[in-house]
Amino acid sequence: MDLRHLLFTLxxxxxxxxxxxxxxxxxxxxxxxxxxxxxxxxxxxxTAGNFYNLTVPRILQLLYKxxxxxxxxxxxxYITSGQNSCYFNASYTSVWTPYCVQLASKNEVYDKKCFSxxxxxxxxxxxxxxxxxxxxxxTGIHGDxxxxxxxxxxxxxxxxxxxxxxxxxxKEVNETKWKELKPRLSTMVPLYSLKTARxxxxxxxxxxxxxxxxxxxxxxxYVSFSQIGIGCDHCTEExxxxxxxxxxxxxxGLAVTMISIMLSKQPRLKMLxxxxxxxxxxxxxxxxxxxxxxxxxVNSILACHDNYKTQLYSDDLWVEFIELDIExxxxxxxxxxxxxxxxxxxxxxxxxxxVKDDDSGRASCxxxxxxxxxxxxxxxxxxxxxxxxxKKATEKEEDLLCLDRQDNDESLPSLANTDLQRQHRNTQxxxxxxxxxxxxRPSVHTQISNQNSLASTDFYAQVSDITPAGRVVxxxxxxxxxxxxxxxxxxxxxxTMDNTYFCEADVKKCIAxxxxxxNEPRVQEQGYSEDGYFTTESLTTTVANLGASTAAPPSSExxxxxxxxxxxxxSPQGLVLNATALPVPDKExxxxxxxxxxxxxxxxxx
Amino acid sequence: xxxxxxxxxxxxxxxxxxxxxxxxxxxVTSMPICPNGSVNCQLSLEExxxxxxxxxxxxxxxxxxxxxxxxxxxxxxxxxIAKAVNSCHTASLTTPEDKEQAQQIHHEDLxxxxxxxxxxxxxxxxxxxxxxxRIKEAPETILWKAVEIEEQNKRLxxxxxxxxxxxxxxxVENEIYTPWDGLPSLQLADEDSRLFAFYNLLHCLRRDSHxxxxxxxxxxxxxxxxxxx
Numbered sequence: 001m002d003l004r005h006l007l008f009t010l011x012x013x014x015x016x017x018x019x020x021x022x023x024x025x026x027x028x029x030x031x032x033x034x035x036x037x038x039x040x041x042x043x044x045x046x047t048a049g050n051f052y053n054l055t056v057p058r059i060l061q062l063l064y065k066x067x068x069x070x071x072x073x074x075x076x077x078y079i080t081s082g083q084n085s086c087y088f089n090a091s092y093t094s095v096w097t098p099y100c101v102q103l104a105s106k107n108e109v110y111d112k113k114c115f116s117x118x119x120x121x122x123x124x125x126x127x128x129x130x131x132x133x134x135x136x137x138x139t140g141i142h143g144d145x146x147x148x149x150x151x152x153x154x155x156x157x158x159x160x161x162x163x164x165x166x167x168x169x170x171k172e173v174n175e176t177k178w179k180e181l182k183p184r185l186s187t188m189v190p191l192y193s194l195k196t197a198r199x200x201x202x203x204x205x206x207x208x209x210x211x212x213x214x215x216x217x218x219x220x221x222y223v224s225f226s227q228i229g230i231g232c233d234h235c236t237e238e239x240x241x242x243x244x245x246x247x248x249x250x251x252x253g254l255a256v257t258m259i260s261i262m263l264s265k266q267p268r269l270k271m272l273x274x275x276x277x278x279x280x281x282x283x284x285x286x287x288x289x290x291x292x293x294x295x296x297x298v299n300s301i302l303a304c305h306d307n308y309k310t311q312l313y314s315d316d317l318w319v320e321f322i323e324l325d326i327e328x329x330x331x332x333x334x335x336x337x338x339x340x341x342x343x344x345x346x347x348x349x350x351x352x353x354x355v356k357d358d359d360s361g362r363a364s365c366x367x368x369x370x371x372x373x374x375x376x377x378x379x380x381x382x383x384x385x386x387x388x389x390x391k392k393a394t395e396k397e398e399d400l401l402c403l404d405r406q407d408n409d410e411s412l413p414s415l416a417n418t419d420l421q422r423q424h425r426n427t428q429x430x431x432x433x434x435x436x437x438x439x440x441r442p443s444v445h446t447q448i449s450n451q452n453s454l455a456s457t458d459f460y461a462q463v464s465d466i467t468p469a470g471r472v473v474x475x476x477x478x479x480x481x482x483x484x485x486x487x488x489x490x491x492x493x494x495x496t497m498d499n500t501y502f503c504e505a506d507v508k509k510c511i512a513x514x515x516x517x518x519n520e521p522r523v524q525e526q527g528y529s530e531d532g533y534f535t536t537e538s539l540t541t542t543v544a545n546l547g548a549s550t551a552a553p554p555s556s557e558x559x560x561x562x563x564x565x566x567x568x569x570x571s572p573q574g575l576v577l578n579a580t581a582l583p584v585p586d587k588e589x590x591x592x593x594x595x596x597x598x599x600x601x602x603x604x605x606x
Numbered sequence: 607x608x609x610x611x612x613x614x615x616x617x618x619x620x621x622x623x624x625x626x627x628x629x630x631x632x633x634v635t636s637m638p639i640c641p642n643g644s645v646n647c648q649l650s651l652e653e654x655x656x657x658x659x660x661x662x663x664x665x666x667x668x669x670x671x672x673x674x675x676x677x678x679x680x681x682x683x684x685x686x687i688a689k690a691v692n693s694c695h696t697a698s699l700t701t702p703e704d705k706e707q708a709q710q711i712h713h714e715d716l717x718x719x720x721x722x723x724x725x726x727x728x729x730x731x732x733x734x735x736x737x738x739x740r741i742k743e744a745p746e747t748i749l750w751k752a753v754e755i756e757e758q759n760k761r762l763x764x765x766x767x768x769x770x771x772x773x774x775x776x777x778v779e780n781e782i783y784t785p786w787d788g789l790p791s792l793q794l795a796d797e798d799s800r801l802f803a804f805y806n807l808l809h810c811l812r813r814d815s816h817x818x819x820x821x822x823x824x825x826x827x828x829x830x831x832x833x834x835x
Contacts, residue, residue: 090705090706093704094704095704096813096816096817116813118816158833159705159709159824159827159828159833159835160826160827161705161708161823163823210666210816
């Protein structure tokens, strides 16, 4: 249905076109336009059509009617406006009154139009166009002119009856496209920068100010500079804008600018273009320092760092310890004393332990207010000194091999954790703190701070026996917590526990404590039997004895027994270590609890 | 940075204002009431007429555009042109219909007539502004123009009253005024009828604004420039 409709419409259109195009066909008369040039009179024009010729000539009439009238009247003037026109003079014109005109012939109405005069105003073109030269450029190539004209004579602009605006168009003589200026009210306009070598044409048209349609164009005004003698004959060559050069230089300049920006603002720009890839970074730790810094500094930093961590984790410490203990038997194994004792390097690699447990390795350089630190008051390694986190974890809950501090105390395993050399140094107490089993020289300078975490039960952290030759038999012991506050703990220690042994540090501390000394308690070697061994029981007594006798803190000259060689590996549970004689260090060991660096070790070792 | 941003904003605002003025072809600038800021100054009659002519031209321009837009949008398919009878409510006011009549009428009478026409349009414009919003999917431009015309008409009325006050000698004549009763037609339920009512009203508005604009220009040229504009 739609298709048929469409086809029918198309057919109609074609027919219509052919009808209109064909002169032989019938053409109805129609009113072409009605126009008022000045809003005082108006005229209507029509086309007669061609059937006028075909049949008996009919007389076309134009009838008009004002809106407030009833009758159609005939056109008053068929002549003034030309053929096929009707002219209404001023007396017939009422400006704002609606008119209707119709083209009729006797009985037939061919066309009808309704309008009001103010709508059909199309002014006449301006008259008396002329131009004057304003000035020329220095080179004489360009010139400015002023164009003047008069409003159309029919339009009564002076009395303000009609307000006209004008549009000027100009072009060079051999051009085809006209340039337009904006419509304006004034009857003069300057034209700037015309080429004196060329001739120009100017035309103007006008319209009523609030209308949209323009009237006819005026006559063309010819502008020729040569006529007034300023033509520039030799200025034929035109300086055209050097677009090519502009583009080239612009691109070069832009490139130079870009490069200079890149180079000058390098860091920022680099950041923008190539944002830095985040590298793993530990807060507060300078990677450069790690690369080239002294181990002391690094350790201190790490210790401090760990201190913060321990603060964070302090509450969870117990849980952590437990978890660590359970979850990672491998860790435990790795962290076993055996391994540590066997190879320092190997042990060192177990820094992961340290990482795990924040407890570990609290350096005494850091705040002693860490709750775990039992020895906060002491100069020795703080409880928060570096200790293997694993150590801490393990020693916490379970039977801490070392004397159990309140919390997260230093771990005896700091002794054991020579591997934790990467751990923070205890800046305060610098005992080279090998976790050495008590040998014939139990004057191991243990760092109390490192007593915290003795690790798993797996840990050969207990001295089960000390041979007379100065060898220590290690065995994995059950950890018994030794609750202990500094002094009080010392005295309260369950020395009587089986398989309990004490960290050197602890022992020292006890001794120191008892001796009212808290500086780096060292077990006075001399305090112990020269036999070089002691049992827990003996230790107890020894301690007790020591408590009375020893007054001075262990001297720092006491060499630390560095039991690093395994002598005998007894049963799966026992290990006998060779005691390595240590030279008496000249100076105090500046070793943080629990471990000693290779450097220091080298110093110590002969 | 904030100051820079503020200055940029100011610049942008200024640019927008300028462009608006240029685009509307006729910036109805709010000129200072009195130069030199004196309190009890009086604008010259020339100045008053200048403003009045500017306002009337602006109003006619707006109403012309509004009518064209309305015609395009709503009237084309409905053959309103053919139906337009153009019986405006101000037809009862006998205003000069051609130049001769305009030149012959006394300027005071003409001023009064102008005032009368302006007053008569006060009410319809208010209703136009409100009712045109009820047209289904009325373009924003039409809505805005309706409101603007209503505002400007008020201002022109004020200005004209000032002028009349200046020019008038003698007693004040009866106020010329034609009431408007076309509100119901703007509220018809039938959409076609309603739109036709709007079409007529807008057509009348365009015509009357053109009248006023013309009269004022004639008066200005007559009174200020002595027929030599």
